[in-house]
Amino acid sequence: MVSKNQIKTITGLQQKKYRKLHKLFFAEGIKVVQELLNSNFELHRLFTTQDIFSELPKDKVDIITEAELKKISALATPNACLALFVVPDEKQVPENGLIVALDDIRDPGNLGTIIRLCDWFGIEHLVCSENCVDVYNPKVVQATMGSITRVNVVYTDLSDYIAKTSLPVFGTFMDGKNIYSEALPKDGIIVMGNEANGISPEIENLVTNKIAIPRFGSLQMTESLNVATAAAITLSEFRRNFESI
């Protein structure tokens, strides 16, 4: 049973201001919810149409109907369960290893895909500018496919953060050095820019190493790569020289 108040609270969590207010976010579907349950994230409450979470404390689980799930879900096709979790505290970002920084990424699918890429490539910290889409946006949570539990995402004044770091700062630009022939270090910050405008001039001034992904073919008409595919190629290049497991 879901009360009117609960419906209002949960659908409200689709908006950032209510996630901030309640310090809660939600995830949907057995796979993503199970990944969050198996992590350090703190469960607030779980709503499910199937009694498949018997290991959880009974007072945290509500068995509901499909119709009730539809009322609280953000998905076109709700999928068995919706769980509320406590928004965790941001962890401190160390001054070593590879760190990805995002300058004004607006699309939830792109942020989710980049978190999944960070997880794949063993990158534990993602630093976002304040105007990036919120990581606890339901579309981002779903797109991470559980990777959200293994990547620390922090929001900060990006130019301030980059101005203060002692790490080399990499960014992809059309006129950068060929990423395939550059020696790429084990420690550094990799900046990815906005979907339409790329890296902002303010951040560009702070980039110490401009790199480029070369284009191939005779036509050379492609204007740009999608930010998630550019991130995939860049992270792969940074990792390929080090031992894979």
Place this chain on the structure above:
Amino acid sequence: MVSKNQIKTITGLQQKKYRKLHKLFFAEGIKVVQELLNSNFELHRLFTTQDIFSELPKDKVDIITEAELKKISALATPNACLALFVVPDEKQVPENGLIVALDDIRDPGNLGTIIRLCDWFGIEHLVCSENCVDVYNPKVVQATMGSITRVNVVYTDLSDYIAKTSLPVFGTFMDGKNIYSEALPKDGIIVMGNEANGISPEIENLVTNKIAIPRFGSLQMTESLNVATAAAITLSEFRRNFESI
């Protein structure tokens, strides 16, 4: 002015069966429409709220209102113009060079992104299984950002095509050989599989070279990469050893 009949025909083109029937598809927004106008695609008719296509024959252009554009558009926020183009004939796929083959790619955004990647990496031919999403689906057309004009996309019985080719056939699998240490040729077919199920068993049997993108980090919990990011990394690896322009 857009007639009721035109509205019916154009919105019908959101469905594959009507695109087949009329041999037409549509594109929206100045950037994508301009790229199609500058290509070999044949314009059927253009609807625009701004008189910015003065180089076009007058009998092919209709100046319409924002309200009319909204009635024919497939976008949440229509963008200045919508143009109908003739679906071109598929070109023959040669038996040399790099060719990408898609086994049951269902998501329009993924197909669009992969076409954009092919364009970037100078891959001119993309072979799709019959059950892939249609390349003239409006969401695919928009996601290609114009790259659709530079990549020949054909639909065929994929196992039949792969069974008959003399080219080596590459596919990514968890138990494949490390893509970073394999010698990758200039000629070959690269198969990418379905979003949820990967490459089908039937096609897997025809893959001559199983490759893998290594995972990094200590946790090793990430199940898979999104197909578009996996394609990005794979195409980058195939191209990186050859001279970039």
